[in-house]
Amino acid sequence: MTNSFRVGVTQFHNRILRPDAASQQLAVPGAEAYRIVVNDNSLIAGPDNNTPQGTGEYFNQYRDDLTYSRGHHTLTEGGDVTYRQVSVFNFASCFPNITVNPPASRNLPDLLNSTVVTAVIGNCNGKRIPGTPDNSHRNTRYSWYAQDTWHILPNLTASLGLRYEVDTHPLNNDLSKPSILSTILPNGAAATPLDKNHFAPHVGFAWDPTKDHKTSIRVGAGIYYAGSISNLVTTERASIAPFNSGNDTLTLQSGQNNLFAFSGGSSFDFNPVCQGTLRNALPVISAGQELYKAAPAATIPTVQRTLTGTIITNNLVTPCNIQTSAGIQRELPWNMVIDANVLYSRGVKEFTRDCPGTW
Numbered sequence: 194m195t196n197s198f199r200v201g202v203t204q205f206h207n208r209i210l211r212p213d214a215a216s217q218q219l220a221v222p223g224a225e226a227y228r229i230v231v232n233d234n235s236l237i238a239g240p241d242n243n244t245p246q247g248t249g250e251y252f253n254q255y256r257d258d259l260t261y262s263r264g265h266h267t268l269t270e271g272g273d274v275t276y277r278q279v280s281v282f283n284f285a286s287c288f289p290n291i292t293v294n295p296p297a298s299r300n301l302p303d304l305l306n307s308t309v310v311t312a313v314i315g316n317c318n319g320k321r322i323p324g325t326p327d328n329s330h331r332n333t334r335y336s337w338y339a340q341d342t343w344h345i346l347p348n349l350t351a352s353l354g355l356r357y358e359v360d361t362h363p364l365n366n367d368l369s370k371p372s373i374l375s376t377i378l379p380n381g382a383a384a385t386p387l388d389k390n391h392f393a394p395h396v397g398f399a400w401d402p403t404k405d406h407k408t409s410i411r412v413g414a415g416i417y418y419a420g421s422i423s424n425l426v427t428t429e430r431a432s433i434a435p436f437n438s439g440n441d442t443l444t445l446q447s448g449q450n451n452l453f454a455f456s457g458g459s460s461f462d463f464n465p466v467c468q469g470t471l472r473n474a475l476p477v478i479s480a481g482q483e484l485y486k487a488a489p490a491a492t493i494p495t496v497q498r499t500l501t502g503t504i505i506t507n508n509l510v511t512p513c514n515i516q517t518s519a520g521i522q523r524e525l526p527w528n529m530v531i532d533a534n535v536l537y538s539r540g541v542k543e544f545t546r547d548c549p550g551t552w
Contacts, residue, residue: 194261201254208247211240221304224475228290232310235295242290242313246283250423252276265344272337280329281322281427286315286442289478293471305472312445312466312478316437316485321427323439323490324368330426332362348401356393358418363387363511364426368433370507371494379508388511391418407524414517425505431495432502438490443499453481455488510542 220239221229228239258271293307320328340354364385375382395415401408431439437456443463445451451463461481466474496502520534 194259196260197258199254199256201252201256203250203252205250206247207249209244211244221301221471223302223305224471226288227475227478228288229304229471230290230292231295231304231307232292233295235299236304238301238304240288242286242288242315243283246285247281249280251278267342268340269342270337270339272335275334275336276331277334278329278331279322279423279427280327282319282328283321283440284315284317284319285440286313287317289314289482291471291474291478306470308469309445309467309471309474310447312463312474314443314445314478314482314485316441316482316488318437318440318486320439322430323434324430328439330362330423330430332360334358334360334363348404350399352395352397352399352413354395354415356395358391358393359389360387363420364505364509365430365433368430370504371433371497373497374504378504378506381507383507385505385507385509388509391511392416393418393513409522410519411521412517412519414515417514417516419512419514425503428503429505432504433494433496436491436493436495436498437485437488439495441495441499443485444501453485455485456491457489459484459488461485506544509544512540512542512544515539515541 221227224239226240228237228242230237252275254273254275256271256273258269261268290313292310292312293304294310296303296307322328322330336356336358338354338356340352343351343353345351366384366387369384370378370382372382393416395413397411397413397415400410402410431441443453445463445466447467451467452460453463454460461484463477463481465477491498496504516536516538518534518536520532522530522532524530
């Protein structure tokens with residue numbers, strides 16, 4: 194009998210910094226704090242509108258494995274606890290991103306006389322995981338497994354095993370869905386529930402048909418569960434948390450009503466932005482953004498205010514792969530080995546990022 198206990202800790206930090214000052218010199222005179230894009234893609238000028246940003250991930254794992262051999266059986270069992278914490282910040286469109294029609298000439302100053310098509314304005318709040326005390330998403334995964342390796346014959350071995358795992362907070366299971374979507378989601382406005390049906394069996398056989406320990410024919414099959422996608426979780430979090438409690442943006446478009454009401458009783462009329470030239474739109478955007486930044490968090494979710502966002506369905510079942518494999522290995526002279534394998538994998542309960550008719 195042997196026992197193994199292991200502890201692992203991993204920290205990951207990714208940062209995308211603002212470009213240096215020299216890289217930001219290409220700007221429209223009089224609009225240095227705005228990113229200007231001509232809608233025929235002939236020119237992009239002004240500061241980057243998506244930095245700084247960064248992701249920090251912290252993992253720690255505690256795992257124990259016990260192996261016991263008796264007769265023709267080798268029994269292995271164990272469990273592990275994995276804790277994961279993810280923090281994300283992003284200041285999207287803190288420098289407003291403005292799309293204009295092509296100017297009369299290619300001179301930068303003439304862009305100020307172009308008409309505005311769209312504008313995206315950020316609130317300069319870097320939180321990508323709002324509704325948490327420290328802009329972090331936490332999940333703990335508990336796993337347990339047992340396996341029996343059975344030497345049925347001197348040249349035939351079978352392996353049978355079962356693994357079970359469960360997560361405490363894999364998605365945004367603590368937040369209800371926006372009421373505006375209750376008629377199209379399968380479970381109304383209920384939060385996405387925990388999926389606890391994570392049983393993963395596997396079976397395998399190894400056969401030495403020549404009984405000379407030089408040939409091995411192997412077949413096996415098993416079920417394997419996928420982990421959650423952190424980007425999908427954080428993006429939905431920004432959509433269903435209260436508006437203006439994290440990194441939110443407003444999109445202004447020509448032909449729509451651009452009167453926005455903020456929490457705290459304030460409102461701002463952005464309509465002049467898309468009704469005239471860029472020169473006249475800049476002070477309107479600046480004044481409206483300052484009001485946006487100062488407004489308190491709303492009581493309604495972001496997607497209900499902006500009518501755009503990412504929502505994870507509230508009948509989501511964790512995807513898994515059903516894998517089968519077969520292979521043959523043969524020892525050759527001169528210390529050589531030939532090995533051929535076939536692997537078939539079938540995804541079950543897979544989901545797409547964007548579906549028609551969803552928000």
